[in-house]
Amino acid sequence: MRARIIGTGSCLPDKSATNEYLSTIVDTSDSWIQSRTGIRERHLVSSETETTLSMAASAARAALEDSGLLPEQIDLIIVATVSSDFITPSAACMVQKELGAMKAAAFDINAACSGFLFALHAADAYFQAGIYQTALIIGVETLSKIIDWTDRSTCVLFGDGAGAVVAKASQEGMIASLQGSDGTGGEILMCKNRANNNPYIATGTAPDYLYMDGQEVFKFAVKKVPACIQSLLAQAELPASEVKYYLLHQANYRIIASIARKLKLPLEKFPSNVDHCGNTSAASIPILLDEVHKAGKLSPGDLLLLSGFGAGLTWGAALLKW
Numbered sequence: 531m532r533a534r535i536i537g538t539g540s541c542l543p544d545k546s547a548t549n550e551y552l553s554t555i556v557d558t559s560d561s562w563i564q565s566r567t568g569i570r571e572r573h574l575v576s577s578e579t580e581t582t583l584s585m586a587a588s589a590a591r592a593a594l595e596d597s598g599l600l601p602e603q604i605d606l607i608i609v610a611t612v613s614s615d616f617i618t619p620s621a622a623c624m625v626q627k628e629l630g631a632m633k634a635a636a637f638d639i640n641a642a643c644s645g646f647l648f649a650l651h652a653a654d655a656y657f658q659a660g661i662y663q664t665a666l667i668i669g670v671e672t673l674s675k676i677i678d679w680t681d682r683s684t685c686v687l688f689g690d691g692a693g694a695v696v697a698k699a700s701q702e703g704m705i706a707s708l709q710g711s712d713g714t715g716g717e718i719l720m721c722k723n724r725a726n727n728n729p730y731i732a733t734g735t736a737p738d739y740l741y742m743d744g745q746e747v748f749k750f751a752v753k754k755v756p757a758c759i760q761s762l763l764a765q766a767e768l769p770a771s772e773v774k775y776y777l778l779h780q781a782n783y784r785i786i787a788s789i790a791r792k793l794k795l796p797l798e799k800f801p802s803n804v805d806h807c808g809n810t811s812a813a814s815i816p817i818l819l820d821e822v823h824k825a826g827k828l829s830p831g832d833l834l835l836l837s838g839f840g841a842g843l844t845w846g847a848a849l850l851k852w
């Protein structure tokens with residue numbers, strides 16, 4: 531049995547921050563941001579009640595409603611995030627409590643922007659092993675709390691949000707998937723945690739903010755994602771043209787366009803929401819999937835290829851039948 535997606539949902543914070551607004555905070559401009567990234571605006575949490583949990587739970591409720599399943603029918607909850615509200619309990623356990631999905635085992639995955647794909651891969655593996663039959667898989671980020679709002683090279687790129695899917699063990703669904711990591715590249719995109727301040731090591735330094743070497747990440751993405759896509763297509767013995775949509779991690783429209791060029795595929799096969807969401811890390815692919823599904827663009831039997839890359843370094847891809 532493989533993972534078949536039977537429902538999707540998403541949640542974006544109400545407040546949208548335009549490029550013009552950000553140019554009042556740091557030395558930037560709408561034309562620089564749009565021409566280098568394709569981003570026009572991003573959604574940011576704007577009250578104490580908008581949290582990683584609130585967005586994750588809202589996306590999850592929408593995905594459950596779309597799937598027709600009830601919270602108590604879910605066996606597994608996996609949340610992919612690097613910006614959980616708490617260090618412990620996990621975001622997945624908090625979502626479980628919020629929804630009343632008390633039968634589920636719940637845990638988080640930290641694989642940055644590839645996190646949703648790692649979570650989908652894990653759920654599919656549980657299904658293949660016959661351990662679980664249903665899963666709620668959520669990608670959620672409140673990146674605004676780990677961003678350095680004085681660093682124009684990163685703060686204009688990211689946004690907050692959540693996307694969720696409900697998956698069921700089925701004869702058809704996932705066709706092939708892969709995931710990978712290269713910890714030697716970890717320094718090009720990182721956010722350190724709090725320093726030790728136990729009685730022996732009282733450093734007392736403040737927690738760090740996100741750091742990125744944008745050009746190195748760009749080069750990694752445009753090399754790795756086409757390789758992942760080609761590997762899955764070869765595994766499934768499918769020509770690239772048979773896939774209806776390539777739903778890629780939404781970091782920068784130039785990255786998406788470059789990947790489409792490398793694969794010699796028309797841009798229409800690459801839906802994008804980076805213009806209004808920015809880069810929402812683990813949430814970007816499930817938010818995009820939800821938008822495409824709710825716009826009525828998917829029919830049963832359509833082939834979709836999801837692929838992403840991110841900090842770690844990590845990468846992943848999934849070829850599935852809708």
Ligand code: UT7
Pocket residue numbers: 557558559562563566567643682683684686719742743744745746747748751781782809811839840841
């Ligand atoms: O989810 C995975 C994580 N992220 C990514 O995938 C991001 C991958 N990288 C990128 O998307 C691009 O590298 C960026 C959008 C981050 C940067 O674009 P770039 O074309 O690589 O620009 P750059 O870093 O080479 O900077 C060009 C210039 C620099 O000025 P000088 O040195 O040429 O005078 C920067 O200081 O642009 C300057 N700059 C800005 N100017 C206005 C950097 N950020 C800004 C800004 N506004 N926000």
